[in-house]
Amino acid sequence: MTTTEPDTTDSLLAGIVTAAELSHEHFPDLTEFVPGIIFEGFGIVAGPPKLGKSWLTLGIALAVAGGGRALGQIECAQRPVLLLALEDSQRRLQSRITTLWGTEIPPYKLHLLTQVGPNLLVPTISAWLQQYPNGLVVLDTLGRARRQRRNGEDPYLADYAAGVELKQCVDAFPGSALLGVHHTRKAHSDDFIDALSGTQGLAGSADYVLVLKRPRNSTEATLQLTGRDAPEGEYALTVQAGAWLLNGRDLNAASDAAQTLRERGNLGDRSADILNVVNARTREGLITTAADISAKIGITQNDAGTYLRRLADAERIAKVSRGTYMGVSETS
Known part of the structure; x- marks a missing residue:
């Protein structure tokens, strides 16, 4: 009796579609948690240490969870938010939320965690997204949460693998988003993506990257955005008592203000x-x-x-x- 090996060709090519077939597909628009700034998928917001990134992301989390205005101007649809504030205590979070929100009861859709068990980051995010599949997760910070590289491990591949793991986690829940807070390096670069701390692995795995820049002791800043599906842009911000505000009535005005800041710096x-x-x-x-x-x-x-x-x-x-x-x- 003869046996034949199963033909695996069909199974290997099962995912192929023709360009004509793809042209008939209809895909939903990307969910925008903060229109023009925060999108579904895996994003990174980066900036130098002690610049105010945690204040920025807390303000965004409050605006999304409360269905308010992010950066003082951008209207957000109300959605559940999980803030993994792994460098903060509950006392500090309470104080900062009061500073930004005032004395009224803050949004019940904002969920807070200040500790995650070893090697339990992805399971924790997945467990929350199973309950809130259209939610936003803010991870502050990526460096605090990710595992350390092993001896002899390629730095780029390790960073990329860490980013891909987070991206796969959030991609399993279409319409959800994960925004990781990260640091930038001290070295100057003309390409703001090169400013991210570590290798290019994290940036390569992310759907979009935001970089916050502010001179020390200045209230003026810029937020630069680039991504695979996100519109590239640069927007001027101001910071007042911890609150980050768009410098202009909308993103177009903030973009013009950023251009003015750039010209002032160059000239x-x-x-x-x-x-x-x-x-x-x-x-x-x-x-x-x-x-x-x-x-x-x-x-x-x-x-x-x-x-x-x-x-x-x-x-x-x-x-x-x-x-x-x-x-x-x-x-x-």
Whole structure:
């Protein structure tokens, strides 16, 4: 009697679909817990230590759980939230919630945990999502929760595996989200994703990454966003007594404010002031001369002309004719 080996070809290729078949599929839109900022899936919010990331994520958790306004402006649909505040005590959480929420009873849909048993992070998140499958989990912090690398383990692969485990956990519950808080490194990088502490493994496993930047002793900050399905953007924020607020009435206004902050940082205060004057006059349909700048800023016409020429050489403004300038955005 002869036996034949089972043909595994069909089972190996069972998941194939044609492009034509895929074009007929209908997928639900991604759930947005904070529209334009926090999406379903696995996300990371990162920033330097002691910058206010925990205050930021607590404010978001309160807004989502209460169906309020995140960052003071962005309306959120009410959803259950689990905050794994693994670096905080209940006393500290109570104080911070009172600071942000006031004396009224805080949202009952915000669930808090300050301790998770060894190797029980993923089971704990899964158990909660089984009860609240459309919920948001905030993990503060990733470094406190994840297992340590083993001796000889490849750092990138270890970070990637840790991130994939968390992503698979949340992906098992469509419509849910996991936002992990992480640190950035001290070294400067032009690409804000490179600023994440550790290897690129965590960032590579995440669906989107948010990076918070704020100069020390400043109330102004930016929040940069990039991801596979998330719209890339940079938004200006301000912080007041622990509360993070959008700098503008909406994300578009906050994006413009972030651009102004970036230009100010690149140009220096005097050049930024002159650029703002040129742009403001351009919006009014006016050209700008050195005399206009001298009258507005209080510097000599010679110095004003030097600044204007430098801004034009840097393509920050456009030279209309000899000695006259307009804002680039208005002429492009």
